[in-house]
Amino acid sequence: AQSVSQHNHHVILSEAASLELGCNYSYGGTVNLFWYVQYPGQHLQLLLKYFSGDPLVKGIKGFEAEFIKSKFSFNLRKPSVQWSDTAEYFCAVSPSGTYKYIFGTGTRLKVLA
């Protein structure tokens, strides 16, 4: 069955630290990839997405993600986190040709001021 793994369930960082959140998926075909974020008390919102082309994708708020096809990975990165990045982050995969998203379990990030 198709699945998405997010290895870190809880991450605590100090401000200005670098962030990398792992995401791996299991699906043999072509996929579209997404990172969503849910800030406290807010809706899920899209950070970035990858459909094709340059595997290094830049999103909002200084986030980026790299698609490594051979590793079935789509890790999220940010060079220097801020307190306002405290949120839950979700990786999602959509097999090409389908509309539904398959989500990972989410990673709760806490950034200490």
Place this chain on the structure above:
Amino acid sequence: EAGVTQFPSHSVIEKGQTVTLRCDPISGHDNLYWYRRVMGKEIKFLLHFVKESKQDESGMPNNRFLAERTGGTYSTLKVQPAELEDSGVYFCASSQRNLGDTQYFGPGTRLTVL
């Protein structure tokens, strides 16, 4: 532009009762989706409407769940009768017409079944 709205934000019911959740998508969005997150687990796809038609309901857990989308506008998700394992956060999302259009999520309805 108004976002996806969901009502109610919270619902607490007893096992065996019926609950109806409502979702209003972004105006003009043909695609509407329901997802559910059981505590501590991943957000799981339930079903997908294109306008008023069910396109994919492969994620619906069982026949206690009934989703409708009257006239291709708002959607309701009814759980009847509710069981303890139905507790969780139910998210609705909508997207425009094309495959690959971003899904915009609502705030979710937190359902607690006692």
